[in-house]
Amino acid sequence: MIFELDNVELYFKNKRILNGIYLKAETGKVTAILGRNGCGKSSLLSIAFGTLQPKYKLVRLNSKPLLKPLYKTEIAKYLPQYNFLPNDLKLSFIFKLFQLDWSLFIQKFKVFSSFKHYKIKTLSGGERRIIETYIILKTKSSIIFLDEPFSHLSPLHIELVKQLIAEEKKDKIIIISDHMYQHIIEVSDTIYLLKNGTTKKIEQLTELEDYKYLSEGSL
């Protein structure tokens, strides 16, 4: 499957945030969006998912315009920056709800072995983030949007989430945004830099320095 987001124009009040966006992502690849704080990465992901309505946008799936927002379909899942799991639900219930196997989860994330009957509200910020990221990555879908999946995670858990992304991308389109650029560089196949409201496809990593996203010598 090929997902394209084209011709996006987004304003908040009279301020133009996005203009002249093109992004192409495909099954088997991780497509990343990098950019400074406030450049519009989260807005772009929400527009792609269909939960934020800009002035203009065009979404194509396999070259055909998609008129229905993706969030109304079963084909896409979205990890927002904010916590989305209700506080009072137990992990056992959540895994059942999303039809996920708890034992497969704890094989990978061993520290959660004793957490099965814990409620979401008893987890730390990072633990909660791991659960949410795991659910979005493992639930049946064809397209996944991940907004800052590495925030709040310890180094070991970041590595486990990167492994999970590498496994899941085999039959999914994964579109990801995060400030941890080293991890993004490692995990992604294609990188777009969002700057001055437009996307630039990065052909060589040194362009991230040339466009002043990274300071000289960061790579």
Ligand SMILES: Nc1ncnc2c1ncn2[C@@H]1O[C@H](COP(=O)(O)OP(=O)(O)OP(=O)(O)O)[C@@H](O)[C@H]1O
């Ligand atoms: N609902 C809103 N109303 C008005 N302005 C908004 C709204 N949401 C976002 N903005 C503004 O739009 C711009 C882009 O925001 P967005 O959250 O998409 O950026 P971002 O690149 O994801 O930032 P960060 O990396 O800091 O998370 C920012 O200047 C933000 O202040």
